[in-house]
Amino acid sequence: MTKNNLINPGVLEVICGPMFSGKTFELIHRVEKLKYLEGSKYLFFKPARDTRTKKVKTRFNGIEAGCISVKKADEILDNIDGCDLIAIDETQFFQKNIVEVIEKLLKSDINVIVAGLDLDYRGEPFGVMSNLLAMADHVEKLFATCFHPRCNRKATRTQRLINNKPAHYNDPIFIVEGSGKEIYEARCIRHHIVPGKY
Ligand SMILES: [Zn+2]
Incomplete structure (x- = not known):
């Protein structure tokens, strides 16, 4: 059931673009609005740069969001009880199985919003982002x-x-x-x- 236009069950949205295009800002901005929506539950994930899974703060232009940093994509599935929306940042750094994880989330009627680099420094598709862009229901390409x-x-x-x-x-x-x-x-x-x- 659609609660409003902020949560779209089973819909994948992709926010992409080069470095310095404000992807994290856009992602946090999109998710922050849910703070004022009674009864909505959302979580923010990003890939861990080290071996630990932990809660971190992600920050951009003074906006701060609580975030779970995970080593492997399938750890996201351990954390989604009752969630309406899942936001994932720096998605290009996940392994290929993030695609399967996201499809499971979508099938569970969760709205998934991912942000990441569409292209690497060579100007070629960045890892799993090409799959996610093909799967996306909505794509927002940002530029710097x-x-x-x-x-x-x-x-x-x-x-x-x-x-x-x-x-x-x-x-x-x-x-x-x-x-x-x-x-x-x-x-x-x-x-x-x-x-x-x-
Ligand atoms: Zn130029």
Whole structure:
């Protein structure tokens, strides 16, 4: 049963875009509104960067949400008793079985909202996000502003820089500590540079 337009049972919504496009902000903003909706239960998840499952705070522009950090996607299913809505951030870092977990949530009449990077620094689909974008009932693509000097066009790509040079297509995803300084920028398609790609 639809309680209102804030909770859509069995519906998958995807919020995606490059880094610096405000995905976490949009996700928290969407979920925060439920605070004032009597009887609604929602939970916020994200993948753990270490081996522990724990409650953490996620924060963006001063907005804070309680969040459960999980090591494996199926741990989400242990935590959903009575939930109307599940929000998942940084979804691109989950393993492939997040797809199965999300389908189970949807079949249990839960509204699932996921946020994540649609493309990796090479401009290619980021892991499970391609599956989730195909499965989605509603997709919101966010954009940033290109970091390139005097460009200001819509940024749809994430540029990876190692020692201020565009990262090579075959560079390892995780660089060895001390081997270089790594930063990320939002770039438009014209200024998104990936040596070795074509
Ligand atoms: Zn640009």
